Amino acid sequence: MSETTAIVITLILYKVALLGIGIVAQRRTSGAGDFFLGGRSLGPWVAGLSASASSSSAWSLLGVSGFAYAKGISALWLFPACVGGFWLNWYVLAPALRRRSLKDGALTVTEMLAGPREAPGSRLIRRVSTAIVLVSLMAYVASQFQGAGKTFAETFAMPMTEAVLLGSAVVVVYTMLGGFLAVSLTDTLQGFVMALASVILPVAALVSIGGPGALIDALAAVPTPGFNSLTQGMPTAAAFGFVFGLLGIGLGYPGQPHVVNRFMAVRDERALRQARLIAMGWAVVLYSGMIVLGLCARSLLPALGDGEVAFVAAARHLLPPVVAGVVLASVLSAIMSTADSQLLVAASAVVHDLPDQADEDPARMVKRSRIVVLALSAVAVVAALVGDKSIFDKVLFAWTAMGAAFGPVLLVHVLQGSVRWKPRLASIVVGFGSAVLAYWIPATAGTAWERVAPFVLALAIAWWGTSSNPRRSARGRTS
Numbered sequence: 001m002s003e004t005t006a007i008v009i010t011l012i013l014y015k016v017a018l019l020g021i022g023i024v025a026q027r028r029t030s031g032a033g034d035f036f037l038g039g040r041s042l043g044p045w046v047a048g049l050s051a052s053a054s055s056s057s058a059w060s061l062l063g064v065s066g067f068a069y070a071k072g073i074s075a076l077w078l079f080p081a082c083v084g085g086f087w088l089n090w091y092v093l094a095p096a097l098r099r100r101s102l103k104d105g106a107l108t109v110t111e112m113l114a115g116p117r118e119a120p121g122s123r124l125i126r127r128v129s130t131a132i133v134l135v136s137l138m139a140y141v142a143s144q145f146q147g148a149g150k151t152f153a154e155t156f157a158m159p160m161t162e163a164v165l166l167g168s169a170v171v172v173v174y175t176m177l178g179g180f181l182a183v184s185l186t187d188t189l190q191g192f193v194m195a196l197a198s199v200i201l202p203v204a205a206l207v208s209i210g211g212p213g214a215l216i217d218a219l220a221a222v223p224t225p226g227f228n229s230l231t232q233g234m235p236t237a238a239a240f241g242f243v244f245g246l247l248g249i250g251l252g253y254p255g256q257p258h259v260v261n262r263f264m265a266v267r268d269e270r271a272l273r274q275a276r277l278i279a280m281g282w283a284v285v286l287y288s289g290m291i292v293l294g295l296c297a298r299s300l301l302p303a304l305g306d307g308e309v310a311f312v313a314a315a316r317h318l319l320p321p322v323v324a325g326v327v328l329a330s331v332l333s334a335i336m337s338t339a340d341s342q343l344l345v346a347a348s349a350v351v352h353d354l355p356d357q358a359d360e361d362p363a364r365m366v367k368r369s370r371i372v373v374l375a376l377s378a379v380a381v382v383a384a385l386v387g388d389k390s391i392f393d394k395v396l397f398a399w400t401a402m403g404a405a406f407g408p409v410l411l412v413h414v415l416q417g418s419v420r421w422k423p424r425l426a427s428i429v430v431g432f433g434s435a436v437l438a439y440w441i442p443a444t445a446g447t448a449w450e451r452v453a454p455f456v457l458a459l460a461i462a463w464w465g466t467s468s469n470p471r472r473s474a475r476g477r478t479s
Contacts, residue, residue: 006325007155014329017189042184042262044271048278049191050184051262054341055253056286058147059395061194061331064287066308068294072219072227075294077246079287085250086283090276093254094263096414098272101264108345109257109406110353113413113424121421123356128425130349132405132432133257137342138376140398142383144339149384151332154312164384168339172377184262187341195282197331198289201311204318205296218299241447248451249396252403254411258341339380347372397439400451404431408459416466423465431458
């Protein structure tokens with residue numbers, strides 16, 4: 001069997017499985033709680049793997065390996081950044097967020113931050129948060145469709161337009177059918193496939209190159225300046241900003257609505273404890289594997305024009321045709337399907353969070369959600385076709401902006417105490433706005449000024465606004 005035939009057969013079988021999951025999940029989706037949180041019934045494997053797959057998309061497979069391919073050993077900073085972000089999410093945020101969302105009856109992150117619709121400032125917080133979610137997630141979803149396009153183009157020599165349309169079509173169908181449950185179940189399958197590929201490909205690459213020692217020798221011979229430096233040979237001040245900019249990626253994890261909503265949907269505390277062990281192990285395997293793969297590919301395939309195709313090129317170069325076909329087809333589906341979580345959160349923002357009055361008809365809300373998923377998908381497809389082609393940069397922009405907007409205030413809100421509505425809103429606006437501003441300024445883009453400073457500033461505002469802040473409480477008693 002040829003590689004192309006194996007890819008086509010595996011891809012078809014995988015797509016059929018995804019659609020089957022969507023149809024089954026549809027039978028268990030009867031209201032908003034089911035469509036947006038799966039009835040809060042997720043077990044440890046589904047919660048752990050689906051949250052991991054949602055937070056680690058085309059960026060993790062193509063972007064991280066591509067960064068290591070292009071930049072060298074400075075990519076090692078991505079490992080503590082991303083694994084540290086997983087730890088922050090699962091060990092610090094998840095337990096408190098699950099308990100607080102259950103107590104408040106909140107179905108979305110925005111609903112938790114805005115509070116009841118009749119509460120002061122709730123309407124304004126909902127509108128601002130919805131706008132941020134839509135802007136960030138549309139950039140995020142477009143990057144996933146671009147990742148699929150790059151993989152199709154490298155594998156089949158297929159035009160980008162056809163690749164994006166093919167990948168997005170199946171994602172939209174099963175997301176519309178089954179909502180959160182379908183997304184979680186399919187992401188569980190995708191998470192398993194991504195972990196499997198993160199073991200097979202790096203091991204094959206290391207064996208091909210001759211082992212770790214041979215890899216070190218090969219990297220030393222790469223002529224690119226700064227390739228073998230942890231700071232890319234930058235001056236001290238620039239190196240500081242570069243390193244903390246990469247480490248700052250980890251701060252974005254608590255602010256991703258499409259990831260942390262899995263914590264709100266876990267069925268109980270025991271399942272949560274098991275899920276975080278699964279997720280942490282998954283993160284270690286995936287990020288270490290992609291960094292090793294990128295470094296090996298630089299030596300084995302030095303002539304690649306685009307480092308973000310290193311994953312696909314290595315699979316075709318190193319594996320037997322049938323194995324390469326299975327890996328490529330499965331991971332292709334995984335990176336395309338990661339967009340499902342973002343689409344569902346964006347739809348929930350429009351249908352559930354934005355209206356001034358909650359829709360009391362569950363069937364009508366689900367129907368509207370499906371229409372919104374379709375409309376937002378069309379916008380993302382257009383953005384994928386006409387926008388910038390760098391997956392790494394686009395995802396990090398959306399990741400950092402949402403992380404700074406929602407992460408600090410969410411952490412303070414569920415851990416320290418309720419934040420007054422004006423500081424709550426200010427934290428969201430300042431976090432998002434400063435991250436966007438730093439991204440637009442060439443001198444600060446990609447540094448600690450973009451990925452750390454906005455988070456710290458927003459965190460300070462949120463902490464100051466808590467009802468448990470000693471100084472604020474003292475003023476309240478004397479006023």
